[in-house]
Amino acid sequence: MNPQRPSRTAEGAAALRVWHTLIDDPPHVFDDRAVRPLLSGPTRLMLRNPPGLMRSAIRARERVQPELAALRGQVVLRSRFTEEALEAALAAGCDQVVILAAGLDTTALRRPELAQAGALFEVDHPATQAWKQQRLPADVAATVRFVAVDFEREALDEKLLAAGIRPEAPMFVNWLGCTYYLEPEAVTATLAALGRVAAPGSQIVLDHWLPDAELRWRPRLLLAGVRFAVALQQEPLRCLLGADELASRAAEGGWTVVEDLDAAQQRQRWLAGRTDTLALPDFARLARLVRI
Ligand SMILES: C[S@@+](CC[C@H](N)C(=O)[O-])C[C@H]1O[C@@H](n2cnc3c(N)ncnc32)[C@H](O)[C@@H]1O
Numbered sequence: 001m002n003p004q005r006p007s008r009t010a011e012g013a014a015a016l017r018v019w020h021t022l023i024d025d026p027p028h029v030f031d032d033r034a035v036r037p038l039l040s041g042p043t044r045l046m047l048r049n050p051p052g053l054m055r056s057a058i059r060a061r062e063r064v065q066p067e068l069a070a071l072r073g074q075v076v077l078r079s080r081f082t083e084e085a086l087e088a089a090l091a092a093g094c095d096q097v098v099i100l101a102a103g104l105d106t107t108a109l110r111r112p113e114l115a116q117a118g119a120l121f122e123v124d125h126p127a128t129q130a131w132k133q134q135r136l137p138a139d140v141a142a143t144v145r146f147v148a149v150d151f152e153r154e155a156l157d158e159k160l161l162a163a164g165i166r167p168e169a170p171m172f173v174n175w176l177g178c179t180y181y182l183e184p185e186a187v188t189a190t191l192a193a194l195g196r197v198a199a200p201g202s203q204i205v206l207d208h209w210l211p212d213a214e215l216r217w218r219p220r221l222l223l224a225g226v227r228f229a230v231a232l233q234q235e236p237l238r239c240l241l242g243a244d245e246l247a248s249r250a251a252e253g254g255w256t257v258v259e260d261l262d263a264a265q266q267r268q269r270w271l272a273g274r275t276d277t278l279a280l281p282d283f284a285r286l287a288r289l290v291r292i
Pocket of ligand 1: 001006007009010013014100101102103104105124125126128149150151152175176177178181182
């Protein structure tokens with residue numbers, strides 16, 4: 001990303017989460033209306049409840065051209081997967097939660113008790129983090145432990161230790177919407193840095209996108225469109241990982257992949273029986289890694 005300015009894709013992902021609650025039918029896969037106040041004025045203006053006729057027109061178009069609905073789906077499904085894993089980790093007693101590449105993640109707003117207990121660490125590129133801090137309500141920002149890190153250049157483990165992470169206790173790490181924007185070496189280095197400070201039982205939940213060679217023509221075409229769009233935002237795609245490659249990079253850092261859901265498995269779990277047009281691209285995968 002351009003180190004001089006906050007991530008634009010962070011606001012784009014947050015906007016898609018809100019759009020899901022406006023355009024898709026309840027029950028919503030992930031309800032992130034809490035993010036609305038953090039969005040910029042122009043984005044908030046675009047995200048108004050569509051009148052009935054417009055909603056029907058959008059849906060009719062998405063039935064023949066499901067690409068936008070698929071991008072919206074991959075954003076909300078990855079958050080749903082993470083919420084389910086976080087819920088289980090907290091129920092099992094985990095008391096350290098690290099949001100990597102947080103962007104406009106709203107865990108601090110939706111689970112204030114975590115932040116108030118000093119258990120919530122938000123890690124992000126310095127430019128994005130400073131921008132988010134200005135947008136969060138001051139009383140919420142005061143409770144989050146912010147850690148500014150550029151994954152391409154800095155040692156994440158040292159920064160987490162300095163921020164108060166306890167390496168003897170398991171942590172839950174949420175790393176969404178980021179692996180594909182980093183150089184492959186930075187993905188491996190970040191996994192290894194986490195491995196150095198993560199007690200056994202720690203988990204990382206992340207999403208990764210498959211390389212062209214593993215895709216048929218239609219998802220490959222969508223990926224080409226995404227590649228073009230994010231390059232325009234100065235956040236080019238750099239690291240597309242197949243399941244085997246993710247597993248070997250994870251193993252180098254001391255992590256075992258215990259789940260790596262392909263698109264069909266995700267559709268089966270969260271989209272089956274829906275009456276709207278929400279979809280998912282074939283390149284989107286969701287993985288859970290455990291420190292043994
Ligand atoms: C698409 S946003 C995802 C935000 C959030 N996790 C979500 O799911 O909505 C990408 C995030 O990756 C972060 N990022 C990109 N490159 C980074 C780097 N080199 N170091 C740290 N963070 C980076 C951006 O600042 C941004 O917050």
